[in-house]
Amino acid sequence: MNKKLYTYVLAITLIALAVGCAEDKLDAPVKTVPLSNDPLDIYIRENFLAPYNVAIRYKYVDRYVEGDKRVVPTDRDLVIPMLNFLDEYWIQPFLAVDNGEAFFKRYVPKEVVFIGSPIFNTDGTITLGTADAGARITITQVNEIDEENPDWVFLQLNTIYHEFAHIVHQTFDLPASFEQISPRGYTSPGSWYTLSNEDALKRGFVSPYATTSFNEDFAETAAFILFDPNFDENYLDLEVCNGDAECLERNAGRALIKTKYSSILRHYEQHTGVKLLEVREIIQDKLN
Secondary structure: OOOOOOOHHHHHHHHHHHHHHHHHOOOOOOOOOOOOOOHHHHHHHHHHHHHHOOEEEOOOOHHHOOOOOEOOOOOHHHHHHHHHHHHHHHHHHHHOOOOHHHHHHHHOOOEEEEOOOOEEOOOOOEEOEEEEOOOEEEEOOHHHOOOOOHHHHHHHHHHHHHHHHHHHHHHHOOOOOHHHOOHHHOOOOOOHHHOOHHHHHHHOOOOHHHHHOHHHHHHHHHHHHHHOOOHHHHHHOOOOOOOOHHHHHHHHHHHHHHHHHHHHHHHHHHHHOOOHHHHHHHHHHHHO
């Protein structure tokens, strides 16, 4: 977030004014904001705010998007279908496993922001979601909701699990030695999208985007563990190479991913008490 620089004199002046205002209004009555009677807001209060202390921001507010980004607001009629999707594939799978309810309720972000479109960046790329210091998750492409479209479903699941995983490393740091597993495979800023999926695999990553940083690698791998039906086949099981160089490179990458996989599973169980593979099993049952 960009910060404007103020002069020292102005800062002192503002502080003085603020103190003066505070002193003048010490006896003023506290204003209360009445609860909305909008049926959609009532639904959110009863199903998300009350049980999980999560506020759903579905109306466009520019403070949720940086000024140089472009987005489309969420279609109001699609808010409840999207909330039901999140409940089915995000909330309920965690609540169903040992320690999952305590983990979810404690670490779920206090705000979930809906954006109708992707977030369009000035460099031509798009952002599919964000997690802000464990306090807010932004979910995009709500206006394209289509649970019969596997591409949309997997994209959304990737995004929500990815952003929720960020909260884990923001809270508990990365697993020990995670940064040493594939240090040479990470990309320079802005170049990840030049890689193919196979390029990423050979480097030891589940996707090109995972190569952008240690934190993105952790979050992306955790997300793929949960949502990808073919995770083992694609990223863990070794091919029979018969000396083929390309095949051997892919297998070398899989060996690195397997190390990350084991590290992430241990990290979740150690710090949250949640066995991530149990969550995965529930999600996969819902997808089948």
